[in-house]
Amino acid sequence: MLNRRTLLTHSTKVAALLASAGLLPQFAHAAYNAAAFEMKTMAELVKLLGGSAPIESKDVTITGPDIAENGAVVPVGASTALPGVKRLLILVEKNPSVLSAAFDVSDSVDASFTTRVKMGQSSNVYAVAMMGDGKVLFAQKEVKVTLGGCGG
């Protein structure tokens, strides 16, 4: 509820920013896709981004711990050695917004990124590779988030 309203105001703000995007050439071709960060499921998200139905694949790798001692910081990595990958996504199934990060892959970098995400509860995390030919491949892994000790 709150989420949607906040995101809507963001979209307006982002639109305004885009008008002045000439000042930031490196962002000129990459408008922030606020709608993508509103999606609740992988299927919805991939559809929005124009990909075909996602298929689980051994050629995509998701890295992360089996157990996260704290959900505020969960290290996750997405990678693939497949040629022709355009975009790598990191998703957390049970977060309010399923998409955490989207990386545009160029020839100058490996299709391999590591970052850290917040997780509200134990959940599957996904690495999703969007290929140049429209195929969408993914890998998944379950991460258990443990409760903290003491009074917090």
Next chain:
Amino acid sequence: MQNKTLFLTSAAAVAAATLLVGCATTPPGPTAAELDAQAMAMMKASFREQGIAKLDRIQQDLGQSACSSDKPPTEAVAKQVEAEALASIKWPTGGQYIGDWRAGERLAQDGRGMAWNNPSTDPKNNGGQCYNCHAIDKKEISFGTIGPSLWNYGKLRGVKDVTDPVSAPIVQYTWGKLWNSKAYAACSNMPRMGHMKLLDEQQIRDLMALLLDPKSPVNQ
């Protein structure tokens, strides 16, 4: 204020050293008793009240002061602490010992309460914080090890029916342990849940159910 205390205590230490210097080859430091007194003064000077955490919290009762060193209290003192604790136990109204294990599990998981950032000292705001120190339901992997495992607590002690008189001794002991742990061990690490008003009677009943109810997941 802090500075003044330090100045006064060091002045006292210097004075003590000067007095003794005539009869010792090396200047002796303060005696153990002097250090005890200085430590108490330091505790008083170093803390201030914050929210619900008032300064009376560092005024020790007999049991607290008896268990405040790296050595255990003498047997006589320990016995006195235990006897006073046993006498303090409030047994459940109407002999009703057992509540709802589901509510007990929620309490056992909850580690909140009584800290200076908590809004009130009302037991309704407090958890039992049991998993901080004990394994209880096996399904919870995030458990502490300061206390013993409570997995199968009732089952291991042969409790098949909590109302059966055969179970009465263990039921009563468990209530007493939760109400005032010091009744059975003067320097137990466990908080006195009932005696210090950390939990109310109904909350303790619910924890009792978690531990003793044959239907509780703990006893499967």
Next chain:
Amino acid sequence: MRPIPFIAAALALALSAGAMAQEKTSADGIAEYRKMLQDGNPADLFEAKGEDLWKKARGPKNATLQKCDLGLGAGVVKGAWVQLPRHFADTNKVQDVESRLVTCMETLQGFNAEELIKTPFGSGEQNNITALATWIAAESRGQRFALPQNHAEEKRFYELGKRAFFFRGGPMDFSCASCHTEAGKRIRLQDLPELTKNPGDGVGFAAWPAYRVSNGQMWGMQLRLNDCYRQQRFPYPGFISDVTVALSVYMGVNAKGAQSIAPSIKR
């Protein structure tokens, strides 16, 4: 026929170790998680900020801290951390790193010490003190703790710290000793260092300051001890009050020989 008893024995062993095995698995999982966080500790951000603050002219006197004496002489930072807290002749006080920084910020930069002490953790100059402490600790990374115990006040503070460590109070009867006098114990999944002796390299006193992932904050020993007392359900220990410095002397002297890994990363 020979292998059968062996298999049976192995099976029995496996069964009896069942509960243990599950515990082992979660412990391994947590260890793996912690290892993943080692590379890229956000404490680096605070370390860099602290170094800048040390060298930057600030305060009413518009001076740097580069003449601050952390115990090894004016401006000597490397190695100072593993000898703190210690007695300082100019203040005639046993001081930890935060307490000493307050002295230097007052004398060299003209800050008001009372104001600094009153500033809550996580705001204003208190954040700067934490960043400075982080950098100072980082400059001694890998060195071994060797707190001096020559001065009478250093010895006295050790004894006072020991008494504070065992002091039981509050509505839950907790002392530092409730959790930290035995090896191999945990609260939930958090390992508890045994602080009455050297708990090992990079453990306990030798692991702070640390970045706390749970709240994304950088914690020096002052904030670490403050939160210990909050969890002990005690009243509020004053910033750089005697009890906090005395406890650090007690833990620091006990940790003699332990290698400092600060700044580290913690749950």
Next chain:
Amino acid sequence: MADPMRIRAQMAGDKATVRVLMNHEMETGLRRDPAGKAIPAWFIQDVSAQHNGKPILTAQWGASISKNPFLQFSVKGAKAGDRIAVTWKDNKGDTRTDEATVS
């Protein structure tokens, strides 16, 4: 102004491994302060990197990236002495660029 990033870029074979730590709150907008008031969302949305001035990476982040974000990636064909620049921009329009030399 935002505090600087920490960027380390080290050669590993024929690639440079880049590790970035950014100073940012990464508020989700879903939390409340102690008084019960919603804390507004404030997070990095766009991240980009350049190798000797040439754009090599763009990314979009949501509010679920952890506070004080960490990012690791590898740059092909880099060599010691090259410059790696990283830029972020948050939802309030604040931006920061820092640079490191490959070692």
